[in-house]
Each structure stands twice: as structure tokens, then as C-alpha cells.
Amino acid sequence: MSSLSNLLIPAVLFFALGAIARIIKSDLRFPPDLAKVLSIYLLMAIGLHGGYELAKSDLVTAVNAIVWALILGFSLPILGYLALLLTRKVSPMDAAAISAHYGSVSAGTFLTAIAFLDSSGVEYESYPLIMLAVMESPAIIVGLILAAMARKKMAAASEPFVANVDGTASAYDGNDNSSGFSHLMRDAFTNGSVVVLIGSMVIGAIAQPSGIQKLMPFIDEIFMGVLCLFLFEMGMEAARRIKEFKKVGMVLGLFGIVMPLVGGIVGALVGHSVLGFSVGGATLVAVLGASASYIAVPPAMRLAVPEANPSFYLTLSLGITFPFNVLIGIPLYYWFVQYLAGV
Amino acid sequence: MPNLFPHKLVNVITIDVLQDKLREMFRRHGVSGYTIIRVRGEGACGESAGTLDFEASIMVKVILPEEKLQRLLDGLQRQIAKGYHLTIFVQDVQVISPEKFSKPMD
Numbered sequence: 001m002s003s004l005s006n007l008l009i010p011a012v013l014f015f016a017l018g019a020i021a022r023i024i025k026s027d028l029r030f031p032p033d034l035a036k037v038l039s040i041y042l043l044m045a046i047g048l049h050g051g052y053e054l055a056k057s058d059l060v061t062a063v064n065a066i067v068w069a070l071i072l073g074f075s076l077p078i079l080g081y082l083a084l085l086l087t088r089k090v091s092p093m094d095a096a097a098i099s100a101h102y103g104s105v106s107a108g109t110f111l112t113a114i115a116f117l118d119s120s121g122v123e124y125e126s127y128p129l130i131m132l133a134v135m136e137s138p139a140i141i142v143g144l145i146l147a148a149m150a151r152k153k154m155a156a157a158s159e160p161f162v163a164n165v166d167g168t169a170s171a172y173d174g175n176d177n178s179s180g181f182s183h184l185m186r187d188a189f190t191n192g193s194v195v196v197l198i199g200s201m202v203i204g205a206i207a208q209p210s211g212i213q214k215l216m217p218f219i220d221e222i223f224m225g226v227l228c229l230f231l232f233e234m235g236m237e238a239a240r241r242i243k244e245f246k247k248v249g250m251v252l253g254l255f256g257i258v259m260p261l262v263g264g265i266v267g268a269l270v271g272h273s274v275l276g277f278s279v280g281g282a283t284l285v286a287v288l289g290a291s292a293s294y295i296a297v298p299p300a301m302r303l304a305v306p307e308a309n310p311s312f313y314l315t316l317s318l319g320i321t322f323p324f325n326v327l328i329g330i331p332l333y334y335w336f337v338q339y340l341a342g343v
Numbered sequence: 344m345p346n347l348f349p350h351k352l353v354n355v356i357t358i359d360v361l362q363d364k365l366r367e368m369f370r371r372h373g374v375s376g377y378t379i380i381r382v383r384g385e386g387a388c389g390e391s392a393g394t395l396d397f398e399a400s401i402m403v404k405v406i407l408p409e410e411k412l413q414r415l416l417d418g419l420q421r422q423i424a425k426g427y428h429l430t431i432f433v434q435d436v437q438v439i440s441p442e443k444f445s446k447p448m449d
Contacts (some may be wrong), residue, residue: 032381303360306426 014228018235038230043196045219050129051204069131073138077103092150097301097308100143101317104293113287124280133197140188147305241319256320264290286333292317347437356430359399373447378404
């Protein structure tokens with residue numbers, strides 16, 4: 001499988017077109033909120049589809065997949081955090097915020113991987129879809145805990161900065177609980193994309209099959225076209241980050257490529273060796289391990305870890321890791337899983 | 344000469360995700376109401392094009408009597424001390440019904 005075939009998927013080509021449009025300073029602009037509309041559609045369609053398939057699947061495997069999604073979601077950000085601290089290029093706050101992005105997942109990358117598998121005619125299980133839903137939140141929680149620990153340490157080392165006992169930044173105004181820990185935990189689990197995805201999966205699982213069949217033109221036939229539009233815009237967003245590369249620097253930039261590779265290998269091993277998925281299914285788990293969030297986690301970190309610099313985590317996840325995964329990572333993880341499976 | 348009463352208009356430009364926090368703060372300070380506008384621009388945090396959710400910037404406008412101003416500004420200052428980026432400026436305005444701005448929100 002040459003990586004060229006991934007590049008020639010329409011969705012990926014549109015991603016490139018978006019990037020080029022931005023680079024040549026085209027006046028092309030998508031209407032505000034379009035990306036949001038498209039991502040709600042994509043999550044809803046994939047959720048309905050997956051829920052419909054999952055209703056027919058094996059409960060033990062599904063529970064197993066959820067447990068491993070949690071393990072990945074909690075452990076990958078800790079790994080990323082330690083690696084970032086070792087680089088000595090960022091503050092602990094920045095490290096906490098960045099690693100939260102890498103532990104969480106990118107639905108855009110996941111969907112691109114599905115487009116890749118579809119176009120290569122590779123079958124895949126629907127379990128990785130539950131893992132996608134499960135893996136959105138744990139990394140946010142780990143990121144918050146890491147940031148709270150770092151904040152506490154900084155507060156202990158004197159500073160005019162006063163932190164709460166639990167380390168949240170809300171110490172100044174007593175009854176201001178909008179950044180309180182429990183509040184943020186709730187936010188992590190009631191996050192819009194989690195609600196759309198899990199809600200649609202439940203609807204897909206319990207709705208009358210004939211009803212779902214009627215929805216197929218909406219959730220199936222136009223799906224790849226919407227994905228093209230979405231990636232078109234994301235290509236523009238990713239290229240907008242290019243001018244920030246200098247601020248991020250070599251070492252951090254390298255992290256944006258090495259971390260997905262490590263996450264991809266771990267994910268491939270979990271998908272293939274632990275969960276026993278097919279090549280297609282294990283590739284999707286690898287993509288989950290490799291991808292970094294750029295929709296759900298940034299607002300959470302902006303709110304909860306204001307000390308971290310958004311241009312670090314946004315440039316890394318959206319400007320470096322996302323294009324890397326879309327263009328190179330996905331075929332690479334697919335190749336690695338094939339190698340594991342001895343195909 | 345119309346009957347006008349001097350008040351203060353506080354403008355806050357910040358990120359969308361701070362909305363709930365600010366709303367909570369206004370409530371605590373007995374503010375009578377506020378207006379939020381979505382805005383675009385460029386500044387210390389780089390360009391805010393507002394195409395993606397997490398980058399959306401907002402401008403919050405609050406009119407209040409001068410005696411409530413300092414407390415609110417202190418509260419906003421504390422958010423800045425925590426690391427949030429807020430651009431704040433205050434204008435003198437004149438209102439025709441001052442009683443409207445002394446009633447706290449429900």
C-alpha cells in the first residue's frame with residue numbers, strides 16, 4: 001500500500017486545497033459556524049451508523065474496547081506530559097495543556113481514516129467508534145489534574161499567585177465556581193461532541209431499523225461529501241497556523257510528530273494484539289492513539305488552564321499533528337498494523 | 344436639553360469560553376444586564392478569526408452606575424491576574440432611565 005493512495009482520496013485532496021488556498025492568500029472564506037455545523041453532522045451520521053452496527057455486536061468486546069479506551073485516554077496524556085517536561089521547552093502548565101490534546105482524539109482524523117479504509121476496500125469493526133466517544137474526555141481530566149498539581153507547586157514556591165486547596169485557579173473570588181474542579185469534570189463529560197456522538201449512537205441502536213434505513217441517504221450517501229467540505233475548511237485552519245511555527249520551535253514541533261507516532265504504535269498494539277480487531281479496526285484504534293484533539297480540548301484548556309499559551313497547543317494539534325496524521329500517519333499506521341498481522 | 348443621567352459603560356473583549364464566568368460575576372455584582380457581541384480581530388493572542396469555536400472572541404458591554412464600577416473592575420482585574428486575556432475599557436455614557444440600571448438581574 002503506497003501512501004500515495006491516501007493522498008488521492010478526495011477528502012484529503014480537499015484538505016490540501018484548503019491549505020493551498022490559505023497559502024496563496026485566496027479570499028476564499030467559509031461562513032462562520034460552518035465548521036461547527038459540519039462537525040455536528042459528521043458526528044451525528046457516524047454515531048447513528050455506528051450505533052446501528054453496534055446493536056448487532058458482541059457486548060463483551062464492546063466493554064473490553066471501552067476499558068481499553070479509558071486506559072489509553074488516561075495514560076497517553078501522562079506519557080506526553082513527561083516527554084514534554086523532559087524537553088525543558090515549556091512550562092508545566094503548557095505541558096499539561098498540550099498533553100491533554102494528545103490524550104484526547106480528533107474525530108476529523110478518525111473520519112479521514114475511515115475514508116482511507118473505505119477507498120482501499122478494507123473492512124473494519126464498529127467498536128473503535130465507541131472508543132472515539134470514550135476517549136474525548138479522560139485526557140481533559142488528566143490535563144486538569146496535571147495543571148492543578150503544577151499550580152499547587154508554583155503556589156507553594158511562594159508567588160503572589162494564590163491557588164485553591166484543590167489547585168484550581170478559582171481561589172480569588174470565593175463563590176466563583178465556574179472553573180471549579182467538579183464543574184470542569186462535568187464539562188468534560190457533557191461536552192457537545194460527546195453528547196452528539198453518544199446520543200446518536202444510542203438512537204442508532206434503539207431506533208427501528210426501517211427508520212434508520214430511510215435515513216441512509218442522509219447519514220451514508222452524502223457523508224463523504226460533507227467530510228470533504230469539513231476537511232476543506234480544516235485545511236485552511238491548519239495552514240493559518242503556519243506562521244506560528246517559529247514560536248513553537250524545532251523541539252516542540254518534533255513532539256507534534258513523534259507523539260502521534262508513539263500513540264499510533266501503542267494504539268495499533270492495543271487494537272491488534274489486545275482487542276484482536278481486524279487490520280481495519282486496529283488501524284482505527286491506532287489513529288485514535290495518534291490523533292490530537294483540536295475541537296473539544298482547546299476551549300476546555302482555555303477556560304481551565306489560562307496560564308498555558310494557546311498558540312502552543314493549537315499550533316501543535318491543528319497545525320502539525322493533524323496534517324501529519326491525515327497525509328502520512330494514517331497509511332503508516334495501516335502499514336504497521338498489516339505488519340503486526342503478518343499480512 | 345433632554346433629561347440625561349451619567350453612567351459608565353464597561354467594554355470587555357475576551358474569548359468566548361469566558362462567557363459563563365463573566366455572567367456569574369455580573370450577577371454577583373448586581374449588574375442590571377449585559378450585551379454580548381461576537382467580534383473578530385487581532386492582538387496579543389494572535390489573530391482571532393472566529394471560524395472555529397474555541398477562537399471566537401466576544402465583546403461584552405455593561406452599563407452601570409459609577410458606584411458599582413470599581414468593584415466590577417476589581418473582579419475583572421482578578422481574572423487577568425489568573426492569566427485570562429481581557430481587554431477592558433470604560434466609557435462615559437448618558438442614559439435616559441437610570442432606574443433600569445440599578446436593578447440587579449433576576
